[in-house]
Amino acid sequence: MKIVLYFHVHQPWRLARFRYFDLGSGRSYFDDARNREIFLRIADKCYRPALGRLAEALDTHPEFRLSLSITGTWIEQARADAPDVIELVRRLVRTGRVALVGETYYHSLAFLLPPPELAEEVDLHRTALLETFGVEPKVLRMTELAYSDELARFAEQQGFKGMLAEGWEGMLRGRPPTQRYFSAVAPAVSVLVRHYPLSDDVGFRFSSRSWSEYPLTSEKYARWLAETPGDLIGLFLDFETLGEHHPASSGILDFLSALPTAVRSHPHLGWATVEEALEAPVGGSVSAPTTVTWADQNRDLGAWLGNDLQRSAFEAAKGLGRLLHHLDDPELLTLWRKLITSDHFYYMYLGGHGADADVHQYFSSYGNPYDAYANYMNALTDLRQRAQARIDAAAAETRAPVAR
Amino acid sequence: MPAEPPPVVEPDPTAEESTPDRTLEAFSDPPRWIRRPVRAGPAPLRLLTRRLHILMIGWEFPPRSTGGLGVHCYELVQELAAMGHHVTFTVPVPGEYSEVRGVHMRWPMRRSGQRWFPAYEPPVGEMPDPMGTVDGYNHWIAQLALREEVDVLHVHDWFGTVGAVKLARRLRRPLVMTVHSTEYDRSLGHPWTDVLEREKVGLAGADRIIAVSRHTKDQLVERYGVAPERVNVVYNAVRPSERIGQLDPARPTVLYLGRLAAMKGVDTFLQAAARVAARNPNVVFIVAGEGPEFPRLLKLSAQLGLGDRVLFLGRVTEEERMGLLARTSVFVLPSVIEPFGITALEAMAAGIPTILSKTSGVAEVVGSAFVVDFWDVDEFASRMTELLAYPALSRTMGAAGRAEATQVGWAERALETARIYAELVQTRGSSR
Numbered sequence: 001m002k003i004v005l006y007f008h009v010h011q012p013w014r015l016a017r018f019r020y021f022d023l024g025s026g027r028s029y030f031d032d033a034r035n036r037e038i039f040l041r042i043a044d045k046c047y048r049p050a051l052g053r054l055a056e057a058l059d060t061h062p063e064f065r066l067s068l069s070i071t072g073t074w075i076e077q078a079r080a081d082a083p084d085v086i087e088l089v090r091r092l093v094r095t096g097r098v099a100l101v102g103e104t105y106y107h108s109l110a111f112l113l114p115p116p117e118l119a120e121e122v123d124l125h126r127t128a129l130l131e132t133f134g135v136e137p138k139v140l141r142m143t144e145l146a147y148s149d150e151l152a153r154f155a156e157q158q159g160f161k162g163m164l165a166e167g168w169e170g171m172l173r174g175r176p177p178t179q180r181y182f183s184a185v186a187p188a189v190s191v192l193v194r195h196y197p198l199s200d201d202v203g204f205r206f207s208s209r210s211w212s213e214y215p216l217t218s219e220k221y222a223r224w225l226a227e228t229p230g231d232l233i234g235l236f237l238d239f240e241t242l243g244e245h246h247p248a249s250s251g252i253l254d255f256l257s258a259l260p261t262a263v264r265s266h267p268h269l270g271w272a273t274v275e276e277a278l279e280a281p282v283g284g285s286v287s288a289p290t291t292v293t294w295a296d297q298n299r300d301l302g303a304w305l306g307n308d309l310q311r312s313a314f315e316a317a318k319g320l321g322r323l324l325h326h327l328d329d330p331e332l333l334t335l336w337r338k339l340i341t342s343d344h345f346y347y348m349y350l351g352g353h354g355a356d357a358d359v360h361q362y363f364s365s366y367g368n369p370y371d372a373y374a375n376y377m378n379a380l381t382d383l384r385q386r387a388q389a390r391i392d393a394a395a396a397e398t399r400a401p402v403a404r
Numbered sequence: 405m406p407a408e409p410p411p412v413v414e415p416d417p418t419a420e421e422s423t424p425d426r427t428l429e430a431f432s433d434p435p436r437w438i439r440r441p442v443r444a445g446p447a448p449l450r451l452l453t454r455r456l457h458i459l460m461i462g463w464e465f466p467p468r469s470t471g472g473l474g475v476h477c478y479e480l481v482q483e484l485a486a487m488g489h490h491v492t493f494t495v496p497v498p499g500e501y502s503e504v505r506g507v508h509m510r511w512p513m514r515r516s517g518q519r520w521f522p523a524y525e526p527p528v529g530e531m532p533d534p535m536g537t538v539d540g541y542n543h544w545i546a547q548l549a550l551r552e553e554v555d556v557l558h559v560h561d562w563f564g565t566v567g568a569v570k571l572a573r574r575l576r577r578p579l580v581m582t583v584h585s586t587e588y589d590r591s592l593g594h595p596w597t598d599v600l601e602r603e604k605v606g607l608a609g610a611d612r613i614i615a616v617s618r619h620t621k622d623q624l625v626e627r628y629g630v631a632p633e634r635v636n637v638v639y640n641a642v643r644p645s646e647r648i649g650q651l652d653p654a655r656p657t658v659l660y661l662g663r664l665a666a667m668k669g670v671d672t673f674l675q676a677a678a679r680v681a682a683r684n685p686n687v688v689f690i691v692a693g694e695g696p697e698f699p700r701l702l703k704l705s706a707q708l709g710l711g712d713r714v715l716f717l718g719r720v721t722e723e724e725r726m727g728l729l730a731r732t733s734v735f736v737l738p739s740v741i742e743p744f745g746i747t748a749l750e751a752m753a754a755g756i757p758t759i760l761s762k763t764s765g766v767a768e769v770v771g772s773a774f775v776v777d778f779w780d781v782d783e784f785a786s787r788m789t790e791l792l793a794y795p796a797l798s799r800t801m802g803a804a805g806r807a808e809a810t811q812v813g814w815a816e817r818a819l820e821t822a823r824i825y826a827e828l829v830q831t832r833g834s835s836r
Binding site: 021307309350367378381 | 679683771772773774775782783785786787789790791793794796797799800801804
C-alpha cells in the first residue's frame with residue numbers, strides 16, 4: 001500500500017478595486033501591494049516552515065515521497081516577493097523523491113475554452129517548471145482537480161501518462177478509491193484518485209474541536225491509513241493546509257513531521273510520488289462524461305460556473321478570448337489569462353449549502369459576490385476596450401496609404 | 405392595506421370623568437374589548453401566549469406619516485393584534501388613520517361649548533409652535549385614563565416620553581421605548597436641547613429600550629451613556645410586494661426616496677448622478693421626497709448641470725411610490741446617518757438592486773446590496789453604472805435582495821418585541 005501525498009501550491013493575482021470610471025485610465029487591474037502582503041504572510045506562516053519540515057522529512061526518511069503542483073502565478077509571485085521559497089522547493093525537487101505535476105500556468109478555466117488556449121497554458125506551465133526546477137511533468141492535474149473524458153483525451157494528446165481526479169463515487173461506481181484506474185477513452189492515461197475522506201480528515205477536520213476524532217495524532221492517522229485496504233491512498237491537499245488554513249498552533253506541522261515515522265511502524269505502508277504510482281496495479285477503467293472536481297458537496301463546476309453572475313462573467317471572458325487569439329498582442333493576452341484564473345469566478349459564488357458557503361467566504365477576497373462580479377466585469381470591459389482600440393488602430397493602419 | 409372609512413368618533417364626555425384637566429380632556433372611540441379582571445398574584449409563566457393590553461404612545465400613523473416611525477408602528481401593532489394582544493395607540497392629532505383590527509386609536513380633543521375640536525394643530529409642515537403640541541400631547545398622556553388595565557406601555561422616539569414616563573409610574577407598569585433615530589443623528593451632531601432632554605427622560609425612565617439597529621444601540625450607549633444590557637435591537641421589516649409594471653430599458657432610472665434632510669446625503673447622490681449622467685445619456689435620476697434641504701439641492705443639481713436629468717418629485721403618495729418603485733432600475737440610500745432605512749428594504753423587497761451607505765442600519769441586516777462609504781461619490785457613481793451596465797448583476801442582486809429583504813417579516817419583529825414585553829411584565833408581576 002503506497003501513500004500518494006500530493007500538495008497543490010497556488011496563489012492568484014487578486015484584483016484591485018477597479019471602478020467603472022477607471023475604464024480607460026490605464027490603471028492596473030491587480031492589487032500588487034495586497035497580493036504581495038498576502039504572499040509574504042503565507043510564506044512566513046506556511047511556505048517556509050512547511051517546506052522546511054518536508055525537507056527534513058525527506059532527509060531523515062529515505063522512503064518518504066511526495067508530489068507538488070505549482071501554478072505559474074505562484075512561481076511568478078514567489079520569484080518577485082520571496083525568491084528563497086523557490087529555493088526551498090528546488091531543494092525538495094533535488095532529492096529526486098518529489099514529483100512535480102503539470103497544469104495550466106494561470107490556474108485557469110482554460111479547459112472550458114475552445115482550443116488552443118488549454119494546450120498553450122499547459123505548455124507555458126511545462127516550460128516554467130523546466131526553467132525553474134529543471135523538471136518536466138508526466139502527470140497532469142487540471143484546475144480544481146477537474147477531470148473528464150475530454151480532459152483525459154487532452155492529456156493523452158499532450159503526452160501525459162496520468163491525471164489526478166477526485167475519488168468521487170459517481171465516477172468510481174462502487175469501486176474503491178485505493179487503486180490505479182485508467183481512462184476509458186484514453187487508455188494510455190492512468191487516473192490517480194483522491195481518497196477524499198482521509199484527505200479531508202487532514203485538510204478540513206484536523207483543527208476542528210467539534211470533530212469526534214480531535215485531536216488527530218500522526219499515530220492514529222497512520223493506523224487509519226494502515227487499516228485501509230488497497231494499493232494506493234491519494235492524499236491530495238492544498239499546500240496552505242500546512243500553517244495557513246490550519247495555523248501552526250493547531251499542531252499541523254508537527255503532525256506532518258511525525259507522519260513518516262508513524263507510517264514506518266506499519267511495514268506494509270510506503271510512499272510513492274504520482275509518477276511512481278503509475279506503476280501500481282490497475283483496477284479498471286473510469287469514465288467521466290461530465291466534469292468532476294474536488295469542490296463543494298456536488299463535486300461539479302458549480303463553484304465557478306453555478307450562477308448567472310459566474311456564467312455571464314465567464315461568457316464575457318470567453319468572447320474576449322476569441323478576439324485576443326486573433327490579435328497578436330502578448331501583453332493583452334497575458335492580462336486576459338490572469339483574468340481567467342478560476343479564483344475570480346469562485347469569488348462570485350452566491351452561497352447555497354451552509355458548509356460550502358463558509359468555505360467560499362474563507363477564500364474570498366471580496367465582501368460579497370456582487371462586488372467580485374462588478375469589479376471583474378469592469379476590468380474585463382477595460383481590457384476589451386483596449387483590445388478593440390488595437391484592432392481599430394490596426395485596421396486604420398492597413399487602410400491608410402503611406403502618405404507621410 | 406387600504407384605509408377603511410374612519411369610525412365615526414362620538415366623544416363621550418362622561419366616559420373618563422376622572423380626568424382632572426378639563427381643557428386637555430380627550431376622547432376617541434371607547435375600547436371595544438371586554439375588561440379583564442385585575443390580575444392578582446404572580447404572572448403566569450406562559451406569558452407569550454397571554455394577551456396583553458399594550459398602550460403605545462406614538463406620533464404619526466399611516467397614512468399620515470413621513471418616515472420609518474409611522475410604518476414601523478403600523479406594522480408592529482398589526483402583528484401584535486394578530487398575535488391576540490390589544491393595543492391602544494395614541495397620536496397627537498385626530499385623523500383618518502388606517503384602521504387595524506384589535507388596535508384602538510386615541511387622540512386628545514378639546515371641547516368648546518357643545519362641540520369637540522382637535523386639541524392641537526396638526527404637526528405636519530411648518531408649525532408656529534411645535535413644542536406646544538408636544539407639551540400638550542405629553543400632558544394629555546400623563547393624565548390619560550383607560551377603561552382597561554394596561555400591562556405595558558411603549559413609547560416611540562422622544563415625542564411622548566415625558567407623559568409616558570409619568571403615566572407608567574402612575575400605573576406602575578413597565579415602559580418600553582423604541583428609538584427610531586437619535587437627536588444626535590438627526591441633527592448631525594448638533595442636537596436641539598428641547599428634543600435631547602425629552603429623549604433623555606425616556607431613556608432614563610424606560611425599563612427597556614429598543615433600538616432599530618446596532619448602530620443606533622451604539623449611539624445610545626456611547627452618546628447617552630445607556631447601559632448596553634438595557635437595549636435590545638429589533639430591526640425593521642417589510643412586507644413582500646409585487647413589483648407592478650415594467651422597467652423601460654430605454655430609460656433606466658436611479659431613485660432616491662426619502663426626506664430631503666442633511667443627514668440623508670442627497671448631495672452625494674447628486675454628485676454621483678452627475679458623473680453617471682455624463683457617460684450615460686439615457687439615465688434618469690429621481691429625487692422623491694420633501695424637506696428643508698430642497699432649495700439647496702435644487703440649486704446644487706443645477707450647478708452640476710443636471711437640470712434636465714434629475715426630477716424632483718416632492719412628496720409622493722403611497723400609490724405614486726409603488727408606481728415609482730416599479731419603474732426604478734437602481735435604488736440608492738446615500739445617508740450620512742441612517743438609523744435603519746426602511747425605504748431601502750422596501751426597494752429590495754420589490755426586487756430593485758440597491759446601493760446602501762455603510763452607516764445605514766439596514767446594511768447590518770442585508771448582504772445582497774452594494775455597501776459604500778457615504779462620502780465616496782466615485783464609488784456610488786461606479787456602483788450605479790455597474791448596476792446599469794451589467795444586466796446579470798442587477799438581475800441577480802435584485803432577486804437575492806428580494807428574498808433576503810422578505811425573509812424576516814414584521815411577524816417575527818413583533819414577536820421579538822412581544823418577548824420583551826413578556827419579560828418585563830413577568831419581572832414586574834413576580835416582584836409585586
